[in-house]
Amino acid sequence: MTQASETGNNASPLRGDAIRAFQKTALPDAAAPESDIKDRTEEETEKYFICAFCAHIITSPDDAIAVDGSVAHTFTNPAGVTFDIGCFREAPGCSTVGEPTAEFTWFPGFMWSYAVCSRCRAHMGWLYRSGASSFYGLILDNLREN
Numbered sequence: 001m002t003q004a005s006e007t008g009n010n011a012s013p014l015r016g017d018a019i020r021a022f023q024k025t026a027l028p029d030a031a032a033p034e035s036d037i038k039d040r041t042e043e044e045t046e047k048y049f050i051c052a053f054c055a056h057i058i059t060s061p062d063d064a065i066a067v068d069g070s071v072a073h074t075f076t077n078p079a080g081v082t083f084d085i086g087c088f089r090e091a092p093g094c095s096t097v098g099e100p101t102a103e104f105t106w107f108p109g110f111m112w113s114y115a116v117c118s119r120c121r122a123h124m125g126w127l128y129r130s131g132a133s134s135f136y137g138l139i140l141d142n143l144r145e146n
């Protein structure tokens, strides 16, 4: 009699721990983080860089890329004009103008052509191309964040 009740008292807290441990790992909330991520990305895609002159959407902060170790670069052209530029993998709001050339290129191995706002034709920067790879170097003074 005494032995049986002792066994029962010792066994029940152990069973309780085991059940609680199982419940911790079995919480069925896998769907919640997925919908959170979706909401966040939808908000972030509404951030753009726009043309400083006509507000046309040029590119997005998500398209910024590091080239030669940095997104932002400062260069001076042969005419002595200094530009602060940012590098972007895409600039859907730009049109390119002129034949690509390697003359005075700021990125060795890359040929450049002019990139202009496709709405107001203001100079936005340059498209750099080397074989299959390309990126835009855009003049930061000519861009605004929306």
Ligand SMILES: [Zn+2]
Pocket: 051, 052, 053, 054, 055, 056, 117, 118, 119, 120, 121, 122
């Ligand atoms: Zn424009």
